[in-house]
Structures are given as structure tokens and as C-alpha cells.
Amino acid sequence: MAxxxxxxxxxxxxxxxKIFYMVPTLLDEFQTESVSALTKFMGDVGYEVVALNxxxxxxxxxxxxxxxxxxxxxxxxLAAVDFNALAPYIDKARAAGIPVMIFDRxxxxxxxxxxxxxxxxxxxxxxxxxxxxxxxxxNGSVKGKVxxxxxxxxxxxxxxxxxxxxxxxxAFPDVKIISLPAMQWEASNAGTIVSDQLVANPDIDLIFxxxxxxxxxxxxxxEAKGKKPGDVMLVSSNGAPVGLDLIRKGxxxxxxxxxxxxxxxxxxMFADKVVNKQEIKPGNYNVLGLDSVLxxxxxxxNIKIPGAAITKENxxxxxxxxxLKAPADKITPVQ
Numbered sequence: 001m002a003x004x005x006x007x008x009x010x011x012x013x014x015x016x017x018k019i020f021y022m023v024p025t026l027l028d029e030f031q032t033e034s035v036s037a038l039t040k041f042m043g044d045v046g047y048e049v050v051a052l053n054x055x056x057x058x059x060x061x062x063x064x065x066x067x068x069x070x071x072x073x074x075x076x077x078l079a080a081v082d083f084n085a086l087a088p089y090i091d092k093a094r095a096a097g098i099p100v101m102i103f104d105r106x107x108x109x110x111x112x113x114x115x116x117x118x119x120x121x122x123x124x125x126x127x128x129x130x131x132x133x134x135x136x137x138x139n140g141s142v143k144g145k146v147x148x149x150x151x152x153x154x155x156x157x158x159x160x161x162x163x164x165x166x167x168x169x170x171a172f173p174d175v176k177i178i179s180l181p182a183m184q185w186e187a188s189n190a191g192t193i194v195s196d197q198l199v200a201n202p203d204i205d206l207i208f209x210x211x212x213x214x215x216x217x218x219x220x221x222x223e224a225k226g227k228k229p230g231d232v233m234l235v236s237s238n239g240a241p242v243g244l245d246l247i248r249k250g251x252x253x254x255x256x257x258x259x260x261x262x263x264x265x266x267x268x269m270f271a272d273k274v275v276n277k278q279e280i281k282p283g284n285y286n287v288l289g290l291d292s293v294l295x296x297x298x299x300x301x302n303i304k305i306p307g308a309a310i311t312k313e314n315x316x317x318x319x320x321x322x323x324l325k326a327p328a329d330k331i332t333p334v335q
Contacts, residue, residue, distance in 0.1 A: 016046040017074040019271070022064060024081045024105070025056040029241055029324070030260060031079075034103065037261050037326050038077065041268035044331040047074065047275075058082040065089040069096050074275045075113070077267060079103045099274045101267050104260075108299045113274045115302045116266040118258045119292075120157050122306040123237050124164020130254045130309050131206060132168065134233050135175065143174035144205035147197050149190050149218065150181040151210045158210045161237055165208065178204075182214055191217035198225050198232075206233040212243030212255060212322075219251045239310060244322040247315045255310040260321035262287040262305045265331050270301075272333045280334075288319060288329060 019042055026032050039049040052068070054061035058081045068076060069092060076093055078100055080086040087110040090100045099113035106117045135144045148165065151158035162179065169175050178197060182190035190209060197204060198221065209215050215236040222232055229250035236243045239257030246252035266287045273280050280301040285292050287305055294303040310320055318325040 016272075016275070017048070018050055018071075019047045019075045019077060020068045020071075020073045021049055021051040021077040021103075022061055022068075022079060023051050023053045024061070024079050026053050027056070030238070030258070030321070033260060033321050033324060033326075034079070034264060037264035037321070038103070038267065040326050041265045041331045042271060045268050045271050045333050047268075047271060049077075054081050056081055058085045061086060062089055065093065069093050069098060072096070073098060075099045075101060075271065077101045077103050078107075078112075079105050080107060083107050084109065099277065101271075101274055103267060104263055106302075108297070111298075111300050113300060114267065114270055114280060115297075115300065116263045117302070117304055118263060119304040119306045120160035121164035121167075122304070123256050123258065124161040124166075125168055126164075126307055126309055127161070127208060127235055127237055127254070127256045128165045128168025130256070131165075131208060131235055132172065134206060134235070134253055135172075138205060138233070141174070142172040145176045145178070145201060145203055147194065147201070147204050147207045148177055148179040149193050149207065149209040149214055150179060151185040151214070152183055153181045155185070161210050182209075185211065185214070187213050187217040190214035191221045194218045194221040195224065198222070198227075204232055206235065206253075208235045210236075211238045212236050212240035212246070215246055215252055215255075216242050219246060222251075237307065239307070239320055239322045241322045241324065244310065244315050244320065247310065247312055250312075253311070255315075255322070257307045257310055257320055257322070259288075259290055259305045259307055261319065261327055262290050262292070265329075266292065266303045266305060268331045269334050270303075285334070288327060 035051045042049045052064045061081045102115040180193045234252045235254045237256040243255040292305040
């Protein structure tokens, strides 16, 4: 079982023991930064993190779970490659007395000890508020034509964002929304959608894509049509480094972040309670400055954390994971 050497003794002495983090893949910056964030924040509260990379392979992650259970760590953090295939291994760990925390990739089919996720419908709400303001500033009132490029329609993440965005836009009948999916979250598919729609609807005011890598493809299509930064407004979600770069270059107006750092910090805040099998109380919690809501669901305690809007005014703040600088805030356990 190959473990990544991610523990930094500068953060803590690991006196409370080891927590294993099951990383689905290290092929994107969100996942690599999640390792850094969890290591830092868990270190703040006294735990050593050992991260295991499954290389996006379900059988590898299943084997890693089996091997980890034998080592009897204080807890396991799981970001599952396959929700359904890993559910029995959650049950197996908990039956062995090892609590399991779920990071980012929510599993509702079996109980776990704590789930920390982004408020994806809320990301859509934030995007809607921002787009409302952008359309009003451009057109004098909230009206215009918006091209919404979803990710893969089988992914609840993109469907929730769409739901939140369209809930906000329902109050503005003069906004026409054209919604099309970029299948498999492929950037090339998003680029084709934008290119085709610029021909079919040359009066598009704003493009809203559901991930920053799709925004890169959208910009390429805009450039191919002779557009300059600002000619067509652009909003994206998830907060990846490429999205922040597009803001700095003037192509993108707003990036609504998926709050990686806060999602990781929330697990650290409650780690002692999870490890010691103490009650986690529902309510409102401030996580790195974000007002978050913890509820008790049928699968266990679930904390939902909203995203924040990133603009040219605040793009360089380290609280945004796309800047790849984990905040220096020291996490303290919830009492």
C-alpha cells in the first residue's frame, strides 16, 4: 500500500494518531490541493494525515480501504472513486470501530460519521446573484440572453448548480437562458457549444459555464470569432487556477468557488468528535469565514458550505483555493 509522504511535522506532532485520506486521483489541482489542505488543517488539531491515491481506479481504492482497516487508524477520510462500490467498505470500516468521514463526494446510500460538501445549489444561487448584477449593469435592467453550459447531465454537481441558478433567474422573465450540456465535462464539447451558439445567437450577453476548464474552451471559441475580453461576459464555477487567471486577463467576470479549503477545514473542526464518537450537533457554523449549515441526515451529520464569488477585486486573496495557498488560519476543534 503506497502512502504519499504528505505529513509536515511543522503543523503538529501527530500525537492524536493517524487519519488516512483516500484520494480518488491526483490528476487535477483540486485533488492535489485537497491533500495539502487536509494535511495542514488536521495537523492543526493534532492528527497526522496519510494520503493514498487510487489513480481513479475503484478496485485500487477498495484494496486500499481493506489494507487501511487492518492498520486501525483513528479515522478514514474518503473521496470515493465510485460511490456505490465504496459503500460496503464504509460499513466494513465502521464495523471495525473506525469512523469514516466523507469529503466532497457525498455518499447517501449508507451511514458515515461526517460528510463535508459544497453547497452546490447555493453555488448556483451565488452565480445567479452575480449574473443578475452583470446584466443590469450592461442592459440597464435584468434582461438579456445567457448561454448556460452545463457539465455532464449525469452529474448531480452540475444539475444542482443549474437548479440554483434557474431558481434565481425565475424572477426575471426578460432573461432568456439557453442551456446545453458539455458531455463528459469535455472542454472541447463546451468549445463547440459556444462556437455554434455564437452563430445561432450572436446577441448572447453572457456565458455561464459550470467549471473553469470549460471557461478556457469558451474563451478560445470567443477569440476564434474575433471577440475581445469583455465583449461577451463570462461567469464560471469551481474556482480552479485557470478561472482565476481568466479573471486577471479580463476574459472572465466572476468565478464562483467550490470552497475546497473550507470543506477540508470543516472535517478538521469536528475530527475530535468523530474520532471520540461524540455527538455532533446540528446548527450554523462559521468555517473559514463562510456561514455553513450542519444537518443530521439519514446518512449522518452533513455540513454544507457555500461558495464565494471571486472577481477582479478579490482574486488574489489566499482564501481561494485556486491561488494554491492554503490559508494560515489555525483550525480549532469544535467543543
